[in-house]
Amino acid sequence: MLTCYCSAQEGIILTRDYERTHDIYEHIPGYVTPPSVPLPDPDDRRALESLGVKPGRFSYTLADIATRLMGFKSFQRDLPAHIDDLLRTKNLRGPGLFAPVIAATLVMADDPRPLEPVERAATLLFAARHLRDDIMTARLSQDELRGQPLEMGQYPNLFGTSLIVDGTTPRIFKTDRVTQITVAVGGRFFLLDVGDLSRETTLAQVVAALRAIVAQAQAHPLADDELSPGILTSGTAKTQVRAFSRMQQLEPNRVSLEAMRHSLLTLCLDLDSKPVDDAEAGYLSHTGNPDNRWHNSSLQLVVFGNAKATAICNFNAYVDGNTMMRGVAEIQRRALDVAVPHPLPAAEKPLTPAKALSWNVPPEAVAQARKDLEWVRGDADATFLLPGFGKTFFAQRELPPVPTFIVALAMATRKLVQRPVHIAQFLSMTKYCCMGVLTEIVTTPEMNQFIDYVLGDEVEADVAMRLLADANESQKQVVRAKRSYFPLRNILSLFMSTQKGFGRAWSMGVLALTVGILRLFGRYEQKDVDVIASHPAIYPEIPVVGRPGIRLPYAREFGLHYQIWDDHTTIVMMPSLKWSLPNQEIILALQESLERIGALSDLAAKP
Numbered sequence: 001m002l003t004c005y006c007s008a009q010e011g012i013i014l015t016r017d018y019e020r021t022h023d024i025y026e027h028i029p030g031y032v033t034p035p036s037v038p039l040p041d042p043d044d045r046r047a048l049e050s051l052g053v054k055p056g057r058f059s060y061t062l063a064d065i066a067t068r069l070m071g072f073k074s075f076q077r078d079l080p081a082h083i084d085d086l087l088r089t090k091n092l093r094g095p096g097l098f099a100p101v102i103a104a105t106l107v108m109a110d111d112p113r114p115l116e117p118v119e120r121a122a123t124l125l126f127a128a129r130h131l132r133d134d135i136m137t138a139r140l141s142q143d144e145l146r147g148q149p150l151e152m153g154q155y156p157n158l159f160g161t162s163l164i165v166d167g168t169t170p171r172i173f174k175t176d177r178v179t180q181i182t183v184a185v186g187g188r189f190f191l192l193d194v195g196d197l198s199r200e201t202t203l204a205q206v207v208a209a210l211r212a213i214v215a216q217a218q219a220h221p222l223a224d225d226e227l228s229p230g231i232l233t234s235g236t237a238k239t240q241v242r243a244f245s246r247m248q249q250l251e252p253n254r255v256s257l258e259a260m261r262h263s264l265l266t267l268c269l270d271l272d273s274k275p276v277d278d279a280e281a282g283y284l285s286h287t288g289n290p291d292n293r294w295h296n297s298s299l300q301l302v303v304f305g306n307a308k309a310t311a312i313c314n315f316n317a318y319v320d321g322n323t324m325m326r327g328v329a330e331i332q333r334r335a336l337d338v339a340v341p342h343p344l345p346a347a348e349k350p351l352t353p354a355k356a357l358s359w360n361v362p363p364e365a366v367a368q369a370r371k372d373l374e375w376v377r378g379d380a381d382a383t384f385l386l387p388g389f390g391k392t393f394f395a396q397r398e399l400p401p402v403p404t405f406i407v408a409l410a411m412a413t414r415k416l417v418q419r420p421v422h423i424a425q426f427l428s429m430t431k432y433c434c435m436g437v438l439t440e441i442v443t444t445p446e447m448n449q450f451i452d453y454v455l456g457d458e459v460e461a462d463v464a465m466r467l468l469a470d471a472n473e474s475q476k477q478v479v480r481a482k483r484s485y486f487p488l489r490n491i492l493s494l495f496m497s498t499q500k501g502f503g504r505a506w507s508m509g510v511l512a513l514t515v516g517i518l519r520l521f522g523r524y525e526q527k528d529v530d531v532i533a534s535h536p537a538i539y540p541e542i543p544v545v546g547r548p549g550i551r552l553p554y555a556r557e558f559g560l561h562y563q564i565w566d567d568h569t570t571i572v573m574m575p576s577l578k579w580s581l582p583n584q585e586i587i588l589a590l591q592e593s594l595e596r597i598g599a600l601s602d603l604a605a606k607p
Contacts, residue, residue: 020160020176023041024318025088025153025434030138032149036084037432038485044074052526059523066514070507074496083486087434088153090497092490095170096316097163097237099295100550101376103314104561105286106324107278107544108332110182117271119340120307122206125181125292127334128265128301131199131327132159132178139178143430154323161298161317162261165244170237172317175262182263183354183434184211186219187228187273187291191259191356203340204347213354214269222291228359229252229256233295235369240296243365256357266297278544279383281570285310287377287549290370290448297563299327320436321536322544375553375577383547383586387595390567397601401564403472408597410443411451412589413531413557414433416581420448421530423559436488440482441527446474454596461603468597478500499552532559546572553577558586 027033045060051061067073074246079086096102100554111120129533133156136141143150160175179197183190190213192326195201220229247253270289275281285302293300298317302310311331313324379504394401406423413421422441429435450467453459492511499507517522536545552574559574573583 018176019172022174023088023153023174024091025151026156027088028136028138028152028506030245031142031152034149034151034431034433034435036080037087037429037435039076039079039083039491040283040485043075046345047049050488051492052524053518054523056523056526058521059518060287062514062517062523064509070495070510071436071503072492072495072507075498076491078186079491079494084433085257086498090494091318092493093316093318094178095163095237095241096171096314097165097233097240097296098235098372099312099314099316100234100287100290100373101547101554102316103286103295103312104321104324104545104547105282105302106311106328107285107315108311109326109541109543111336113340114281115340117269117303117305117307118207118210119203119308120335121210121267121269121301121303121346123201123335123338123340124303124309124331125194125205125206125265125267126197126338127331129178129194130298131330132156132264133198133313135159139273140330143322145431146432149434151433154318154320154436155256155327155432157318158299158323158327159264160262161319163296163298163317164240164257164261165248166246167248168241170241173261175511177262178264180263180295182260182266182294183213184230184266184292184294185214186270187216187222187230188220189230189256189260189294189357190216191263191357192354193352195351195408201351202347202354203338204345207344208347209351209354210267210269214271216354218354226394227359227363227366228291229361230293230359231290231369231373233293233369234290235365235372237601239365239368239372241364243349243369246362247360247363250360252358254577259295259357260297263297263504265301265568266294268292268294268300268302270302271305273304273310275304279381279548280384281308281310282544282546283548285312286547287373290373293427298566299333300435319435320428320430321426321534322430323436325536325539325542325545328499329541332541349378351529376551377549378551378575378585379549380440380575382583383544384573384583386571386587386591386594388567389569389591390565390579392566393594393598397598397605399468399597399601400472400476403443403475404468404597405564405569405594406442406475406533407447407450407468407471408590408593409531409533409560410447411454411593414451414455415531415589415593416585419562420451422527423531423533424529425479426532426534427479428551429483431483432486438482438487438535439529439532440478440530442475442478444474444478447471454600459600461600464600465604468600501579501607528556530556534559534561535563536561538563538565544570545571548572551575551577551579560586569586 162173164173181192273284298314300312311328313319423443424439425442426437450471552559555576561572563570
């Protein structure tokens with residue numbers, strides 16, 4: 001039932017307790033549903049090894065006892081009949097309220113037309129609405145892999161989706177409203193009803209409305225004692241739960257927060273910044289202006305004073321790398337089709353004036369959020385381009401690009417840290433129903449054997465290339481195995497998500513006790529992740545993607561987004577909190593490793 005009322009903030013209409021769905025992966029009629037993800041046999045003891053349990057009679061017996069006491073064994077046997085429904089509705093990613101280290105910034109290619117910033121912003125809004133409509137009606141072509149249809153249930157999450165604190169519980173909220181946009185300017189937040197962008201509203205109307213918002217924000221900048229709530233969405237989950245739980249008890253905040261969750265997306269106008277290139281645009285977008293962001297929106301469009309534009313997508317709103325890449329590329333492509341006549345005619349009928357949101361922001365919450373952000377923020381150069389090391393480089397040597405790149409990355413990191421490292425890579429699982437991405441450690445004994453040999457004193461090219469072939473093949477086998485079934489670790493997370501109250505406490509206790517006993521007897525070993533690598537799909541509309549300006553708290557050494565284009569590779573670095581070397585050192589070592597592999601390949605190819 002839709003309940004509407006007029007709030008204390010004049011003109012703001014709230015649609016309370018109304019959501020378009022509680023499903024995380026939305027089913028859209030018209031798209032082919034992929035097959036269910038295969039599950040390991042409940043009696044396959046080898047699956048325990050993926051949890052870090054060492055094989056042996058003691059380990060297996062203890063695990064059997066624990067899983068039966070928890071009720072996990074019976075859950076696992078009944079899972080095939082319920083796997084799709086559970087994956088569709090259960091949030092396995094947790095609160096996810098620390099967006100700077102989770103979300104990703106996508107730099108959009110420049111619009112070749114001489115547009116003003118608000119004109120560029122308006123074209124992106126029209127494009128976003130058109131894309132949303134095409135997704136919800138299945139007019140957007142389905143993703144495919146070698147003719148197999150892929151899961152499309154994440155694409156609706158680009159629109160009308162927010163992370164909220166409901167009382168004291170973080171969760172995903174989805175609205176069915178499509179006419180409201182949140183606009184951020186100078187740390188102030190406005191709600192703008194743009195009407196029907198697909199049929200009725202004109203570009204001139206939207207441009208005029210955005211100009212009015214900018215004028216209002218510039219005429220009334222934040223006072224010295226006035227705080228923007230935007231910075232709060234850059235805080236940790238703990239900070240945000242405390243802040244928003246407290247803020248909701250006051251009328252201005254409650255009304256503003258409940259109204260914002262019904263926006264199609266968030267538009268951030270950073271008109272005082274004019275980034276000179278894509279690297280600076282990405283940095284300024286991701287970490288440069290936290291007061292003018294609302295990271296709990298699944299999609300933010302950021303437009304700068306020189307009309308450069310980026311998008312920020314929140315991974316924990318279930319918008320994975322490939323989904324965000326295609327979605328934002330579609331927005332950029334469609335924006336170019338929005339006609340912008342010059343001079344732009346005056347709007348015949350103005351839109352309803354935007355409503356400025358009111359806030360009562362606790363100063364201590366803002367101070368803590370800034371502290372959280374500074375904990376992970378870095379100011380080093382993060383975006384790099386390796387010219388000459390693209391698909392052509394690998395194709396000329398008949399080397400698979402991604403596995404060879406990972407070998408070179410492991411080799412480079414070994415040189416810097418003086419020990420073998422574990423590299424975890426994001427892997428797409430969208431060939432299965434209600435699946436997104438998983439991570440898997442792809443460094444193998446064969447890879448380390450190649451690196452040991454190449455870093456040795458005497459190296460023969462033929463031997464090195466045979467070892468490289470083995471290293472690449474071993475990676476493929478690891479990836480193939482990971483993508484062949486739903487991992488036991490994830491099944492355990494799914495089981496825990498179904499447990500409530502005493503049952504959940506009991507299961508957590510049994511699990512903790514079991515792991516403790518296994519550790520005590522040396523039967524449990526969990527590999528630490530040294531490097532996290534992500535290689536999302538490539539679209540010419542998105543030249544740079546990553547989290548520039550952020551240091552990762554969940555990797556031992558560093559993380560990176562890399563994209564192997566035809567003639568170059570683009571890399572966005574994210575050093576860990578403990579990493580002390582400049583980012584350039586990693587890039588230089590990686591380039592040297594690629595050059596070394598290329599030289600050995602060329603030498604081995606000579607007659």
